[in-house]
Amino acid sequence: MSIQIYNTLTRKKEPFIPLEEGKVKMYVCGPTVYNYIHIGNARPVIVFDTVRRYLQYSGYDVNYVSNFTDVDDKIINTANELGEEVGELTERFINAYFEDVGALGCGKADAHPRVTEHIDDIVAFIKVLVEKGYAYEAQGDVYYRTRKFDGYGKLSHQSIDELRVGARIEESGIKENSLDFALWKAAKEGEIAWESPWGKGRPGWHIECSVMAREHLGDTIDIHAGGQDLTFPHHENEIAQSEAMTGKQFARYWMHNGYINIDNEKMSKSLGNFILVHDIRKQIDPKVLRFFMLSVHYRHPVNFSQDLVESAANGLDRIQTAYNNLKHRLGTSADLGDQQDIWTHKVDEAVRLFETAMDDDFNTANAIAAVFELVKTANVYLLEKNTQTAVLDYFISAFDRLMEVLGLPFNGEELLDEEIEGLIEERLTARKERNFSRADEIRDLLKEKGIILEDTAQGTRWKRG
């Protein structure tokens, strides 16, 4: 069974067949860096990081590229307000981005190109579009001639005529057609600008992705992804630009994630109802945030609230606890004997369930359910009087692999302070002497230090609470 991907272009799930066997070229639209990212911005980063991980798990060699928009109106305005250089501002927020996203368990892309590093490529690209008649200069700006591109609207399934009826499209005196969009913007006095055949200016928003995707991945890429709100006009425009340029298909699979809602309303910078990752990760374990987001299918909206995140935290905890308990048992399990197939088969079944879920358009909600199957099975196994090291290892290895795909590796072992260890010993003695008040006293003391003790038939185990 191969991986199925829901393709916005065809509005269907399609078997995933990359252009080149075993290799995937993937481009994910990155942020405009003039502020910390909010949790809505974080969703695609988490979702597509997970897609990448699963593709890798499935044996693909993934070339993953994600850009930074480091020059545009909002950046210029913010820099002006703060009295900061554009370059300083963007550098600052690019670093913040890596910190936030890293905390959320997202790996770096193979390349993180920036617009300002590709101005020459962009100018060259636009020049070709002008030569081919797909673009025209007007008062120092350059616009894309939307009407000229036959497939315009094929991604968002809109016809140009219908789009024009949309009440909010403003007529521009300069443009030939109201749907035409800027490839190059003439600079205003004092603005950051680059030389071009059309005078000083800077790139429009959409052109950068077309150019950077091509520079880093080639004319045709396998997967192009981003938030749902980029479908139109951003991705539609990218297709128009790139396909006019190369005459080839730009991207084979288009993936779009749903929004994060607050009180059932889209979270967005313009609405002002956003929560910054930078802030929230001081209160909520970023791993919990990631787990929470992956507990819903990526194309569906997810509502954000404190309560929901808390219950997600409890769920994640259950997984972590089962894993810890498995490891704890390693200390008292038997080393001999064959693996007990009845248990390893159950592990295999859960893994298969996980893979089936992920194969189905990266259904992380079901994949997580499969992990809970594993939790359940592990807990039942742990009820056995005698456990076998081989079986325990089999469980642990499965947990490691699956959680790695989800980008939620387990917390490593932390060594206890000698003092705490001594207390646990002392408590053990007290319990043997049936001095329960002293035993409870020690347990409470440790609890205050964030150490939770659990007595089992195989000895006392502890965890950080």
Added chain:
RNA sequence: GGCGGCAUAGCCAAGCGGUAAGGCACGGGUCUGCAACACCCUUACCACCGGUUCGAUUCCGGUUGCCGCCUCCA
């Protein structure tokens, strides 16, 4: 006006033709010196109205409600 999404237990959330996965919370029980962890048990007229079908939560039509894109936006 155009295009699209969603409506499943107290909450979250899968399923999408054969009368409902999983998680969280609640209640009852078992285990425990007491706990904790864990295990067992219990909990759904799938928004409404029609239609297709031997059979629909799943397909088709309609209704209602909510949301999104068409403007910068993940």
